[in-house]
Amino acid sequence: MEIAMIDNSEKFNGGKTGLVEQEILRQIDLGNFRRNSLLPSERELAKQLGVSYMTVRRAIGKLVDDSFLTRVQGKGTYVRGDVPLHRMQQTLGIVVPAWETPEHADLMMILTAIAGENGVLPKFHLCRSWEDRTVVEAYESCDYLLLVPPAPLADLPEEMLVRFRAGTTPVVVLGLDATPYGLDSVTGDACTEAGIRELRRLGHCRIGLMTQVEERGGKLLRQTETFYRNWRLRMLERFSAKEVDRMEIRIPVKAYELPHQAFYDYLYVNGKDLPFTALMLPLAVAWGVISAAADSGLAVPQKLSILSIGDRQEARFYRPRLSLVRVSYRRHAELALEALRRRMQEPGLPPRCFTVEPELVPGETVSPLLPPDNL
Structure with missing residues (x-):
């Protein structure tokens, strides 16, 4: 101050x-x-x-x-x-995982803009776990609290969860359905289903997923846990757990800026005979993976279709043009402010999950599978 x-x-x-x-x-x-x-x-x-x-x-x-x-x-x-x-400018506390990922930078920029448009002062708090003091400080020092979970909600300490439910400071969780925990939330979970549905329409059955992971305390944490869970459930409808495991490509968070290398490493272990014909991945790593695929002789989309998920302003400048499931960060922020004000005005309402509907953006990195997938 x-x-x-x-x-x-x-x-x-x-x-x-x-x-x-x-x-x-x-x-x-x-x-x-x-x-x-x-x-x-x-x-x-x-x-x-x-x-x-x-x-x-x-x-x-x-x-x-x-x-x-x-x-x-x-x-x-x-x-x-x-x-x-x-006489008082209300403050919006925003807890964001202290992971150096482009998505979080984009989200913070959008949240800052939306908060300003609504006359609210954003205050960002970085954390690496629920136990970090910054989470409590954000709750105690701000009028509203927006949480981008640094870890699964199941790991949220009971004492902290009780405080969040009390309603003294309205709390909304961004990115995960928190209604089972008694909290309001805003999610874009439908993007995984939208992507799989579109790829299957084009004949792709074996669909891989690239995830961002961090190992902490012997546990493997995925930044996109909900997307991973939804994808895995759909793949298990047709394939064995062992086959589905091979369809996941993991990028360590500490090496997040090197998606090219992560894909090279995957090809080195598995060879070019990939266990999938299409790959879904975060938009931020799409260009690196496309470059690595091309350098390895895997033409996109002729040999491998790539469908990106996310919302980045510079995506329209990528070449080839990315085939994209866009989940608007701006809409996330607008719904989050709406949910917080709803909770402030009527604290006794049951928790609600607001959903951001995905938008399919045609591009040049996905093509129909011909002949039909018979791997």
Whole structure:
């Protein structure tokens, strides 16, 4: 939090005292001084603002008289709990996994824009697990909380889940259906089904999936766990578990920026006789995989169809043009804000999962399988 030092040369009708009042109100507007929060001591504020202790004391006295602040004997000065909302900019806490992935950067950019359009101040908190202190800090310091899960919801500590359900701060989970845990959520889960349906329409039965994984505590965590689970269930309808295992290509998160190498490694182990005729993968790694396939003599889409999933602004500039299942990040953000406000206005409503419908975008990286798939 930055408090602007008072410029002694600045002319203002209320003098220095008025300027201090204005700065304290600005911090309330920004949400840095929240309802019922304790202000720094008058001497600390005087030091930060570069004015005398008595100037700060007079300014705070005026704000107490105007019902913005209240003094509590022996404790200090607090922002009143009934400060009008128009005097405070509401804050949106956004918990994002501390993984260096392009999707998260894109999502953060979109969330920042949507929050600004709705007059809400976004505050990002990076974490690597549910136990990270940043998750609790985000919940305690913001008016709304949006969670991009850093780990499966099943690993969410019970004490934390109880707090999230309490409704003191509205909570929405982004990317996973959290209604079984009593929380609102926004998902694009239908994209996996839409992609498989389109590929099967074109004759592809053996459909591979590239996933982003991280090994932690002996457990394998997939960033796209729901997509993986949906894909696996559909493949198991026709193939054995052993065959389906061979259809998954895993990219370690720490090597995320090297999708070319991940695909080369897969070809080295499995050979060019792939166990699938089409591959679904995150949009962010599509170009690297297409390049690796071409360098290995696997022409796309003649020898291998590639269907990307995601939403990146630069996708339209890729060549060849990507065949894409687009799940709008902007729509995710809009629905998340809608769900948070719904929860704020009616905290007793049952949890709801909002779904972002996928959009099939034709491209040049998927073609019909001829002759029919008989691998």
